[in-house]
């Protein structure tokens with residue numbers, strides 16, 4: 336019998352990313368995440384994940400020109416936004432808008448690799464605009480058009496807040512995009528690959544992936560972390576609440592991982608960012624609360640007496656970092672999506688290059704031998 340959650344099942348071969356869960360290491364295309372987070376921009380990561388090599392300066396400039404040109408929303412999507420902003424969550428808006436975008440893509444129904452690449456780049460370019468527009472519309476503020484002079488991350492903050500972002504905030508957001516861009520066979524990437532494996536298209540795969548990301552056991556965890564911190568008055572209160580959660584067998588958001596058995600390497604960066612942003616803003620409350628929870632999840636004994644050994648994952652410190660940057664909580668998961676659309680689309684193209692339909696089997700545990708009773712006689 337296989338594991339219920341497909342633990343340790345290899346579902347694909349990939350050249351895109353790799354994790355060593357025991358050592359807490361992550362690579363994109365052979366580069367360590369530490370090297371990339373320190374030395375490459377998100378735009379370089381977009382190129383890397385799709386082309387399996389870092390861009391030269393002219394290659395990066397060409398990609399940038401394309402992304403900047405494609406940031407503007409199609410008028411239909413802009414017209415849809417007031418209805419979506421009134422009636423849906425940001426993640427539902429993103430799922431619906433990404434799906435609807437297929438109707439306006441200049442490449443239409445062309446599913447050649449070249450067209451699918453352009454569609455992926457358009458979606459990468461468009462998602463920040465969708466999210467910022469949604470937030471401006473729902474709060475009754477004027478929509479800010481994209482600024483072609485700014486990077487992907489800085490432009491997002493510009494469209495969201497309507498002012499030139501603080502360079503430190505833009506750099507921090509850029510780094511979080513780098514950290515979030517891909518992560519092997521996580522639930523949303525697997526979803527995208529399953530859809531792609533039927534030879535369905537990029538828009539369908541991205542739409543499904545957004546649906547998978549939305550859940551609190553996956554991308555939704557960063558919002559759940561901040562919601563939890565906000566219910567706490569101080570670090571002592573946070574500690575008490577989390578101990579109660581563990582006693583009641585509740586999952587503490589932002590901790591634990593299917594693959595990592597130690598600190599998530601991305602969490603090291605986000606921990607530092609959360610501290611620095613808190614200090615710059617003169618409010619380290621959220622950072623301090625977060626720090627207080629780490630030993631609890633690590634050291635609390637399980638029923639066996641062994642320590643739980645649960646460590647912060649990528650979503651734990653991104654919560655306090657984004658909150659300190661003034662980003663509304665329900666945009667945390669969509670922002671994760673802004674970055675991960677890069678990895679999803681790279682995986683879709685990789686699946687298409689060497690495809691076999693993904694179709695696992697199951698273990699039927701229901702009855703046999705039943706007979707249909709006429710409906711009038713059924714109890």
Ligand SMILES: CC(C)(COP(=O)(O)OP(=O)(O)OC[C@H]1O[C@@H](n2cnc3c(N)ncnc32)[C@H](O)[C@@H]1OP(=O)(O)O)[C@@H](O)C(=O)NCCC(=O)NCCS
Pocket residue numbers: 340551552553554556581585586587588589590591592593594645648649650
């Ligand atoms: C990420 C997650 C879904 C992984 O699930 P998983 O691979 O099935 O978890 P594991 O098999 O490692 O869990 C081992 C044990 O730790 C417990 N556990 C795992 N994460 C936990 C958490 N965050 N809080 C409390 N207990 C947790 C499990 O309930 C399980 O307990 P059991 O052995 O008594 O049944 C899970 O850790 C989780 O729900 N975390 C919180 C949500 C989150 O932060 N998600 C973002 C992931 S990047």
